[in-house]
Amino acid sequence: MSERQTMPVTPDPLARRYRRLLLCYPRAWRRERGEELVATLLEAAPPGRTRPSAREAANLIGHGMRARLGRPRSRSVVVWAALAAVICGLFTASLATRLAWETSRPMPDQAEAAAVLAEIMPGQAVDGIYVPSGLFTMYGEQLSLKMLDSLLFGDGNEYALSATTASRNGASTVPVAQLAAAIEQRLRDSGWTVYGVTHHDLYSCAGPPCDPTVIPQDTRLFAERGDTTMAVELMPQQYADSTFLSVSLSRTTPAAVLPAGIVGGLLGAVAGWLVFGWASRRAQAPHPVRVVVNVLFGITMTLWWPPVLYVAPFMVNHHLGEPHPSWHPLWEWLGQPTFSLFLAAGCAAALLGLALAALPSRRREPQRVAAV
Template identity: 45%
Template sequence: MYRWLLLAYPRDYRRTRGAEILETVRDVGAAHRRIRVAANLVRHGLRARLGRPASRTVVAWASVFAVVCGLFAASFGTWLAWLGSRPLDHRDLAAVVGRLYPDRQVSHLDQDDPPAVFLIYGHPLDKDLLSALLLGDGGEYAPAELTASFDQAPPAGLTELRQRLDAAGWEQSEPVRSDAYGCVPGSPRCDPASIPSDIAVYAERGDHILAVELNAEGSMHLTLSRATPGAAYPAGVIGFALGTLGGWVLFGWASRRTEGQRPLVQGPVKVLYGVAMLFWTAPVLLGAPMMLTHHLGEPHPRWHVPWEWLGQPALSLPFLVGAFLLIVALGLAALPPRRAAGRTLAGASDPAV
């Protein structure tokens, strides 16, 4: 087992000190301390990947990069899981509406299946809409939905709706009421008790989520969407683990490559990394608190997709700029290291002789 754990160390380190490490581990690794020895072996190996033994901050910078990589990789994993989910079918919407209100004529009912799992302005993302995604409208990129509506809601309204949802086997949340319009608090013409309310009811059955809105003017709108696929959760966990590990290994490779490099390489690499991390972390620090406040402020039968918590794709342009800067930094780190002082070419005579 210990031999496999040596993979935590960089390759050159394993070649020069691997046998010594294994011999030491066999001497001190008593049976009741195997887990502790294994944990220490991995911890020291991951630290050795960073190089710079005298640095006190390299672990912190590597941790930031690894965690951010893990978060984006987790989002990518859940996105792939969403793409593999069952697409919406307009016949399911017709069946839902027909079972809830078989005695009423619907005024609008989507007759076509959504063209993709995620849509932006009602269309799949393509090169024509890419500029909209990158230049501020990325928030419009969302899971597809199917809609239906009644010009006139049933007279019993909310009470009848909830009874019919229960009879159809929908698990519903408590109704959410919101003022149909606002007014200036304290104004003589503002009476909060007399303001009509819009009412929203969210229900879930199987892999479907149904949102029903009863508007103050008397109409009713129904929206059918897909629940979060079950595969999204393990995909996110696996993506985070692989992304974090990959980010640590990549940072360690660049760190060791630039250790002892000339200042003209080290300086730009550090600056590029710092600016890139600013572009990557700023959307996360902005998006996560706003999304948390949003979720706590109203019920959500389905949480927003993970990348929206990271400010994506609304702030995808900063992410791409940061990725470009990191690629440039890695390119500089890949430059051949400078020769050690006093090293002579093979076969050259020593000038001191």
Template identity: 45%
Template sequence: MHRWLLLAYPRDYRRERGAEILETVRDMAPARRGPRLALNLIGHGLRARLGRPASRSVVVWATVCTLACALFGASFATWLAWAGSRPLDHGELAGVVHQLYPGDPAGDIGDAGSPAVFVIYGSPLSWDAASDLLLGDGGEYALATVAASFDRLPAGDRARTLDELRQRLAAAGWETRGPVYSNSYDCIPGDPRCDPATIPSDITVYAMRGDNVLDIHLYGPNTTPVMDIAMTRATPWTVYPAGIAGFLTAALVAWCLFGWASRRTEHGTPLARASANLLFGTGMFLWWAPILFSAPLVLVHHTGEPHFRWHPLWEWLGQPALSLPFLLGCLSLAAALALTVRPRRRPAAGRQLTGSTHLPGVHGPGSAAAGSSR
């Protein structure tokens, strides 16, 4: 088994010191061959992949890069899981509205257009919208929603309509949350014309049944429509295993790729190292800036009102609303990798390979490779 664990080390390191490490492992007492030893081999193998044994910052930068890649990998995996979910159509919502209000037909349910999972500008996502999606208008991209509206309240007034709505939802098997009250409009604080006590409120009720989620809005007076019902899909169960698998896979690939680039540039010319570092730092800034901007906003939104479905992971990462910085970051990182492909200077003859391995309690034949315990 330990021979397989040596795959955590870079290939050159395994060729140079693999036999010595395995000899050290065989000389250890059988009682020490356990999870601790396996984790020690993997941990120091991953560190050896980064090269630069005297550097501490390389581990920090590798972690920053790996975490960003893991989050984007998980986001893409969850997107694939969402893409396989059941698309929405207007006929399904029409059946729900008829079940809740058989005597009060709603208007403006829309046509029976193409079912969709994702939309941009209200239309099903297509390749024709790629430029809008990636180059500035990604904020218009969203999970599909179908809606129906009412020009008059079914029960005549908002209080009765709200009570009857919750009763009808419960009778039809919907789980409900809310109601949530919010101002119909905002005014400038401190303005003499601004009286918060006189601002009318909107009411929102959330409901879920099966894989359907309803957002039902009762608007303030003197508005048209006065009520609408929007339907979206609940989060598919496949999103969670897909996200975990995408996170772990992208993290492993990112760490190994960063380590390869780090070892390639370690003995390069000062200009090549400086250029690669600048491009890498620029790419990380362009990747992390949307995340650090968007994640707190989405978190505040989620804690401010009940949700049957959390916003998808890509929205937490600022995508695709802030896709332009992400794409520029990809170009910057690709340029940094391109510099590492250039032929590198070989270390002086007799110079040892970078990296070190520390196995707990190791002394003897393999101590040169394994080191002493700490």
């Protein structure tokens, strides 16, 4: 008997809304027990009610999503489903934010960069302005198939948000501290929001012995105006032809990125839970390859989660260590595409596991009683 026949449509708005909530349950469960549960809920509802209470809705959704996992005697299946749902949500949120970045304006062109440089360094020339070919680049070029081997095998961190850059070589005519103060004041006068000045060692101690007080430091300024961010780096003179000033101009995170990430993450998490639940129900005994499916799921989680757990703390320290007018994209917090090989291998294991779970299961045939 079809589900439409076992759960008929009625004009009662409360019954109709209960049935919508029952969509959280697997189809087989709804066929067997759906109408019985709706009848019980309607009988317990007070007269005049037209909508389920918040408690009823939460209860039906929670129990329905748990029922989709199968394995009623398992306590750990909810944990595994949550891990799968969260990581799928993070990956889909990253994809959604990447697509939302396409709403950003192109990187500043030479004319815009020259105008900005004239504001902070009036009357001084630079040794050239470089305009990138896209918003995100790898080795200065937009990502292409010819870069796939580099992306997968060790150089994925080269894929990053680009910037229009300019630099000046030689020696500064004024001390670095004085030049930094002058640039900061000009930025404020031009309407830029200037963040705190930071200093970083140019190299680490190689000792012992090592005196960190003699290690030269650079000076960095970060500023923001409209949808443009600026990073200025001043370096103490090392050699006669070395760079002592570099300026990077980029775009702030577009407004569409946050809502896209939230919506994409929620949809991905729900999809991850539902797909895991489908495979979990399929791969129960007496499924012929249930052990293999479980092992492949473990391999997938082992490949997907460690990059996130490894990279996220470093990203937190990095963002706390210096101002960020625009935070690094979400996928970098997940270790992507630096560990894209792990992601690709995990996807292969997940797809193989789903394909095996879709195989027909050996169902026990009911024994026939011989007629006496």
